[in-house]
Amino acid sequence: MNNNNNDFSLNQRIPSVMIADEEVDFNQYLSSAEMSAIEHEVSIMETRESVGIEALKIVQQHRGWISDDSLIAIAQCLNISSAQLEGVATFYNLIYRQKVGHYVIHLCDSISCHLTGYDEILNVIKQHLNIVYGQTTSDGQFTLLSNVCLGSCDKSPAMMIGGKHYHSLTSDSVVAILNGLSQNVGEGND
Ligand code: FES
Numbered sequence: 001m002n003n004n005n006n007d008f009s010l011n012q013r014i015p016s017v018m019i020a021d022e023e024v025d026f027n028q029y030l031s032s033a034e035m036s037a038i039e040h041e042v043s044i045m046e047t048r049e050s051v052g053i054e055a056l057k058i059v060q061q062h063r064g065w066i067s068d069d070s071l072i073a074i075a076q077c078l079n080i081s082s083a084q085l086e087g088v089a090t091f092y093n094l095i096y097r098q099k100v101g102h103y104v105i106h107l108c109d110s111i112s113c114h115l116t117g118y119d120e121i122l123n124v125i126k127q128h129l130n131i132v133y134g135q136t137t138s139d140g141q142f143t144l145l146s147n148v149c150l151g152s153c154d155k156s157p158a159m160m161i162g163g164k165h166y167h168s169l170t171s172d173s174v175v176a177i178l179n180g181l182s183q184n185v186g187e188g189n190d
Contacts (some may be wrong), residue, residue, distance in 0.1 A: 009054055009146075010032055010100060010134070010143070011091075011092060011093050011095050011096060017171070021075075021082055023069075023072075024069045024073050024076065025076075026073035026074070026076040026077045028075050029073040030059070030077060032055060033049065034058055034059055035077070036077075037058045037098045038051065038074070038077060040135075041054040041055065043045075047142045048077075048078045048080070049079070049080050049084075052085055052088040053088055054160045055074045055078060056071075056074060056085070056089055056092070056095050059074055060071075060096065060164070063098055064096075065096040065097070065098060066089060066105050068142065071085055071086060071089065094106075099136075100136060100143040102130040102141050102185055103141060103160070103181050103185075104145060105125065105142055105145065106145050106146075106147035106150070106158075106159060106160040106161070107121065107125065107145070107147060108148055108149060108152075108156065108158045108160075109145075109148070110153075112154075113156040113158060116156045116157050117156075117169070117170075118156075119159050120171060121157050124171045128174075129142050129144065129178065130136050131143075133145065141181075141182055142178070150165060152165060155168045156168035158173075163175075178181075
């Protein structure tokens with residue numbers, strides 16, 4: 001069974017009962033590692049407010065995605081409103097406001113990739129993982145999302161997984177990449 005979702009970027013929260021800001025105490029919620037990484041960013045920026053995106057990335061790195069309570073805790077820590085931080089999170093498509101798999105596949109669906117085999121690559125991924133855009137595999141290993149141009153148009157089709165770019169994709173190379181990553185998770189190497 002797959003997790004259905006119609007938002008291919010997943011940087012918008014799932015409509016639900018919003019947690020009240022007062023229900024979260026960032027001092028207790030954020031780990032010392034998260035706090036010290038955020039404070040490091042604060043020390044090199046002019047205002048706490050300007051650390052929003054970096055703080056979101058830090059917490060996402062530790063927790064995999066940004067839940068409502070994570071968002072509220074970060075906003076408290078930076079002395080900004082949660083609505084203001086939500087705006088930042090929504091604008092940035094690499095912040096996940098919904099739970100994602102261990103690996104998030106960002107497949108480029110812009111023009112150069114469309115001209116060089118995007119459809120075939122998408123079909124291979126869909127068939128190999130048995131998911132469509134916005135879904136996560138039942139074992140929680142992969143989430144599939146579309147992405148605008150990844151800047152590798154001369155080596156298209158392209159995708160990005162875990163910040164790593166993969167170029168000149170073919171059906172065989174995509175399957176090999178996915179199998180390799182899957183094996184990493186199975187062996188606890190990633
Ligand atoms: S169009 Fe796909 S990388 Fe630029």
